[in-house]
Amino acid sequence: MVLPEFTLNHLLINSVERYPDKAAVVDGSRSLTYVEILTKANSLASTLKACGIKRGDRVGIYLDKIWEAVVAMLGVSQAGAAFVNINSLLKPDQIRHIMADCQINALIANLSSISTESLPQVHTVLLAGSESPDLSWADSTISLADAMEHDSPDTGAFSASGGDLATIIYTSGSTGRPKGIMLTHQNLVAGAQIISTYLHNTCVDRVLCVLPFSFDYGLNQFTTMMRVGGTAVLQHSLLPGEILKNLRQQDITGLAGVPPLWALLIQIRRSLEREPLTSLRYITNSGGMIPKPHLSVLRKLVPLTKIYLMYGLTEAFRSTYLQPEEIERGPACIGKAIPNTDVWIVDDAGQECRPHEVGELIHRGPTVAMGYWGDEEKTKSVYRPNPFAPLEMMGRDQVVYSGDLVRRDEEGFLYFVGRRDEQIKTGGYRVSPQEVEDLLCEVPWIHEAAAFGRKDPLLGHTIVAVVSLKSGPGGSAEDLRKHCRDRAPRYLMPSDIYILNNLPKTSSGKIDRSALKREFAKSKN
Amino acid sequence: MTVLEIIRTFISENLIKDHNLSINENVQLIEDGYLTSLQTIELVMFLEDRFQFEIDPELVNEENFRTLGSIAELVQSRTEVR
Numbered sequence: 001m002v003l004p005e006f007t008l009n010h011l012l013i014n015s016v017e018r019y020p021d022k023a024a025v026v027d028g029s030r031s032l033t034y035v036e037i038l039t040k041a042n043s044l045a046s047t048l049k050a051c052g053i054k055r056g057d058r059v060g061i062y063l064d065k066i067w068e069a070v071v072a073m074l075g076v077s078q079a080g081a082a083f084v085n086i087n088s089l090l091k092p093d094q095i096r097h098i099m100a101d102c103q104i105n106a107l108i109a110n111l112s113s114i115s116t117e118s119l120p121q122v123h124t125v126l127l128a129g130s131e132s133p134d135l136s137w138a139d140s141t142i143s144l145a146d147a148m149e150h151d152s153p154d155t156g157a158f159s160a161s162g163g164d165l166a167t168i169i170y171t172s173g174s175t176g177r178p179k180g181i182m183l184t185h186q187n188l189v190a191g192a193q194i195i196s197t198y199l200h201n202t203c204v205d206r207v208l209c210v211l212p213f214s215f216d217y218g219l220n221q222f223t224t225m226m227r228v229g230g231t232a233v234l235q236h237s238l239l240p241g242e243i244l245k246n247l248r249q250q251d252i253t254g255l256a257g258v259p260p261l262w263a264l265l266i267q268i269r270r271s272l273e274r275e276p277l278t279s280l281r282y283i284t285n286s287g288g289m290i291p292k293p294h295l296s297v298l299r300k301l302v303p304l305t306k307i308y309l310m311y312g313l314t315e316a317f318r319s320t321y322l323q324p325e326e327i328e329r330g331p332a333c334i335g336k337a338i339p340n341t342d343v344w345i346v347d348d349a350g351q352e353c354r355p356h357e358v359g360e361l362i363h364r365g366p367t368v369a370m371g372y373w374g375d376e377e378k379t380k381s382v383y384r385p386n387p388f389a390p391l392e393m394m395g396r397d398q399v400v401y402s403g404d405l406v407r408r409d410e411e412g413f414l415y416f417v418g419r420r421d422e423q424i425k426t427g428g429y430r431v432s433p434q435e436v437e438d439l440l441c442e443v444p445w446i447h448e449a450a451a452f453g454r455k456d457p458l459l460g461h462t463i464v465a466v467v468s469l470k471s472g473p474g475g476s477a478e479d480l481r482k483h484c485r486d487r488a489p490r491y492l493m494p495s496d497i498y499i500l501n502n503l504p505k506t507s508s509g510k511i512d513r514s515a516l517k518r519e520f521a522k523s524k525n
Numbered sequence: 526m527t528v529l530e531i532i533r534t535f536i537s538e539n540l541i542k543d544h545n546l547s548i549n550e551n552v553q554l555i556e557d558g559y560l561t562s563l564q565t566i567e568l569v570m571f572l573e574d575r576f577q578f579e580i581d582p583e584l585v586n587e588e589n590f591r592t593l594g595s596i597a598e599l600v601q602s603r604t605e606v607r
Contacts, residue, residue, distance in 0.1 A: 238562035239555070241586030260563065267566050268582035471570035501540065502564060 043150035044075030055080030080159025180373035341365030
């Protein structure tokens with residue numbers, strides 16, 4: 001019997017019902033069926049409960065993208081607790097912040113990754129790997145492998161309902177410490193339903209999970225596969241040889257990435273031209289705009305593959321997408337709202353913008369998250385009453401203010417303009433960093449570019465650009481200035497250009513603009 | 526300079542940009558976070574240019590790029606074939 005989809009675990013149980021022996025997760029040479037995943041998740045849930053984990057507790061998962069991480073998320077959910085994926089690239093300081101901020105009660109981790117310093121509120125540690133270190137500060141230290149092979153598996157009774165907290169996703173905002181965004185089971189289920197619907201996912205799909213589970217769209221890869229009974233193939237290394245191996249040998253049909261992944265595929269075009277990827281049905285981009293020249297090369301490299309451009313923010317999980325047939329509209333086009341969702345563009349006065357007028361995107365729908373963990377003030381500033389709802393609803397209809405500036409054309413297609421707080425105002429012109437970055441990326445020896453404003457007493461802002469070069473013959477900042485002079489109006493010309501070996505990346509692989517800004521946007525004295 | 530030294534110099538001067546860094550031939554370059562995947566591609570382009578041969582993207586994998594020693598081995602195997 002197929003169950004209604006109320007929690008993450010219903011997605012799993014339905015797939016077990018329909019495809020018990022189908023591969024749910026492939027991790028290197030290891031392949032686990034839906035039944036195996038369920039059995040292990042249930043055992044883990046009963047171990048967690050035996051250790052005192054209750055409904056509503058938080059369990060940290062600090063693992064690489066291994067199959068145990070998938071079982072861990074499902075086992076924690078099954079126990080009624082919320083899982084908190086901690087990116088394995090984070091440094092001890094950030095990890096301690098996250099663990100303390102949401103008061104992690106139990107931690108599932110690799111030995112090598114955990115500190116021997118005590119974490120006061122953590123009473124249970126489940127360790128992946130075979131070593132048994134001295135963690136005397138914890139009440140109990142259990143081997144994760146044993147916990148997943150428990151003799152008396154959970155009865156399968158649900159300890160959670162759809163409105164319960166399912167996960168907290170930490171994102172680094174433009175300022176301050178990472179903030180935890182609270183997602184319910186309903187949010188996760190709606191995200192999986194909506195995206196698997198418009199990507200036409202079925203049980204024959206095999207998705208390559210390149211993005212980390214700690215990133216909302218990385219998590220979504222696994223939830224959509226779980227919903228349709230497809231296969232999630234876990235990608236550990238980002239080296240071209242390793243990605244190509246999985247794309248080919250695992251007959252991958254779907255690939256989700258952020259712009260640097262496409263830059264990497266373009267770098268290895270030789271192999272893709274020689275041996276095209278025949279099973280790859282679609283790719284999806286999120287987490288930033290693909291530079292225009294990259295998109296056109298990518299389209300030629302995978303001519304049979306549908307390209308979906310997406311836009312989302314963790315606060316609302318996923319938000320808009322562009323149908324592959326409309327790709328000619330260019331990389332700035334983020335399409336229209338995802339199914340069962342409304343988006344509006346509003347001006348500073350809260351009025352809906354006219355076509356081509358730039359305003360802030362607001363989002364309403366079932367993927368709107370609960371808010372920021374432990375930060376009511378920040379929650380109130382982002383999660384606000386729907387300005388278009390009748391007054392009699394007394395603000396009970398919530399929308400997310402995205403902080404992203406977009407414009408809409410006459411046909412209703414949305415175009416990304418920039419972050420509200422990243423918009424550059426120079427000499428009376430409003431400039432989006434993307435315009436400057438696209439301009440610089442036209443130069444064939446430019447690898448990546450980031451632009452932002454530096455406060456200036458006369459102009460408001462001057463434009464600062466930081467670029468990295470491809471290997472081989474390059475050029476100088478002076479050559480870049482000449483290119484800008486020849487190709488664009490004067491106000492788009494960066495006043496300062498810095499050339500770096502590599503642009504810093506956030507843990508989810510996007511260009512780390514805030515780090516660059518801290519380094520280069522200080523006013524000159 | 527030996528092949529190994531050429532690779533070491535490029536990595537420390539152009540990729541890691543730390544002249545004082547001593548990486549011996551057994552340091553786990555990727556696993557221990559010395560090189561990102563994009564830096565590895567930069568290294569491949571340098572090697573192709575310096576030694577005048579092509580490295581198939583398929584060969585840019587964890588096994589061949591684990592350590593300075595394994596990269597040097599890959600380069601030597603390719604240059605000897607010719």
